[in-house]
Amino acid sequence: MQKLKIGFLIPYSGVFKNLRNDFKQGVMLALAQRTPNCRIEIIEEFIQTGGQSFVENALNKLALFDQVDMIIGVVGTKVTQNCLEIINKYRIPVAIANLGGFVPTYQFRSDYLFYTSLDLWKSEWVMGKWAQREYGADPCVSLSYYEAGYNMHECYRYGLHAAGASHVKLNFINGMTSMPNTLLLINQLQMLMPNHTHAMLSGKEGEQFLRYYQESKISSRTALSVAPFMTDECLETSDPFVTNLTSAITWTYTLETGANQDFIQAYESNYDEKPIVYSMLGYEVGLCLSKAIRGHEDKKITRDSLASVLAAITCLGPRGEINLKTTPYQSSHPVYVRLSQINRKTGLVENKVIDQDPGISWEHPEMLQAAYQNSSGWQNPYLCV
Numbered sequence: 001m002q003k004l005k006i007g008f009l010i011p012y013s014g015v016f017k018n019l020r021n022d023f024k025q026g027v028m029l030a031l032a033q034r035t036p037n038c039r040i041e042i043i044e045e046f047i048q049t050g051g052q053s054f055v056e057n058a059l060n061k062l063a064l065f066d067q068v069d070m071i072i073g074v075v076g077t078k079v080t081q082n083c084l085e086i087i088n089k090y091r092i093p094v095a096i097a098n099l100g101g102f103v104p105t106y107q108f109r110s111d112y113l114f115y116t117s118l119d120l121w122k123s124e125w126v127m128g129k130w131a132q133r134e135y136g137a138d139p140c141v142s143l144s145y146y147e148a149g150y151n152m153h154e155c156y157r158y159g160l161h162a163a164g165a166s167h168v169k170l171n172f173i174n175g176m177t178s179m180p181n182t183l184l185l186i187n188q189l190q191m192l193m194p195n196h197t198h199a200m201l202s203g204k205e206g207e208q209f210l211r212y213y214q215e216s217k218i219s220s221r222t223a224l225s226v227a228p229f230m231t232d233e234c235l236e237t238s239d240p241f242v243t244n245l246t247s248a249i250t251w252t253y254t255l256e257t258g259a260n261q262d263f264i265q266a267y268e269s270n271y272d273e274k275p276i277v278y279s280m281l282g283y284e285v286g287l288c289l290s291k292a293i294r295g296h297e298d299k300k301i302t303r304d305s306l307a308s309v310l311a312a313i314t315c316l317g318p319r320g321e322i323n324l325k326t327t328p329y330q331s332s333h334p335v336y337v338r339l340s341q342i343n344r345k346t347g348l349v350e351n352k353v354i355d356q357d358p359g360i361s362w363e364h365p366e367m368l369q370a371a372y373q374n375s376s377g378w379q380n381p382y383l384c385v
Helices: 019-034 052-065 077-082 084-090 120-135 152-162 183-192 203-215 258-271 277-295 303-311 365-372
Strands: 003-010 039-046 070-074 094-098 113-117 139-143 169-172 196-200 223-226 246-249 315-317 320-322 335-342 349-357
Touching: 003 019, 003 052, 019 039, 019 070, 019 258, 019 277, 039 052, 052 070, 052 077, 052 084, 070 277, 077 084, 077 094, 077 113, 094 277, 113 277, 120 139, 120 152, 120 196, 120 223, 120 246, 120 335, 120 349, 120 365, 139 152, 139 183, 152 196, 152 365, 169 183, 183 203, 196 203, 203 223, 246 349, 258 277, 258 315, 277 303, 277 315, 277 320
Parallel strands: 003 039, 003 070, 070 094, 094 113, 139 169, 139 196, 196 223, 223 246
Antiparallel strands: 246 335, 315 320, 335 349
16 A cells, blocks of 8 residues: 655635635545545644745755655745745655746746646736727726735736737725725726726725725726636625626636536535635645556655656646646646626525636746736735735
8 A cells, every 4th residue: 555645735814714624625535536545644734824934944844854755735936936945955746736826937847846726817817808808998907905916917917908908097005904995996996987997806805895886886887807706606605796797717616517517526525515716726736646646556655756757647637637747837727707696596606607718828928027027026825814
């Protein structure tokens, strides 16, 4: 029987309150399905909100003291890149999952680094292109100080330009406070009077903005699209303010592919709850890891052998084909444009796919420009606050 010791890096998230279980359950479901005879030991490390010092300490402990064979975790792209020296020093395979608030770059690569992401940067580019084609004329982006610390709004802007927009107005909340005040965004929209605006907000700010928008007169003349986690199924909300809004994403619960339906059925049967995006990302990692374990047959698993086999593996997951290697990273999943509505049976928000787009490569000059012009940005994975 094969044995494997896995370290998990788990951050805090106020948006995904059960992130630890959701992510780990996805990984373990795939491993249980595909490698039932492998004995797996898990060691978890809590990394707060994913700051670099917490991640570095956890990596050192898991690799040196706990002697794990592999590390899997939810870590931000920039922090991961800054930790490559540690990863390479220990020659330990590390599989990272996140929402993709930052565009990856040529520096984000290692024979020991593996990665899967929702690639929100790509989704926002598609959303910008789709919204400009749909609504035309003067576009506007409404966002908070927090969202501005990632690359997504710049990718959205490039999507607008790809569809012919000559300029874009920026509607911005300056500063972060414990009590949201998105009325400032609404007042500014009433002055700007754009044909459409894209709201990049999250948590209480997102909820408040949607309520103000629907209650104001601007909803009749300014079309609205939103960041995907303002209307996602993970909110489990029946609030009418979240309906009839478009968003873009590379995975959605209602995706009607055979592999996705199989995943959802297995997940709900095992855990009696709906999977969220981190369940799906964990499942993708688990699928590739289980195939790598089987690839060893009766040979002993080492860090180097696991990294070598993982790099050569392609699996079929809920979004299609997956390859976790970062030499180079492949971002080939299509982007789905969704419309939010209330499910009549459950009374909760649900998103229906209304369009699909192949997206854009992170190696496109405009995407790299978006990445490199943001030299700092937040350390935490997007929405791990």
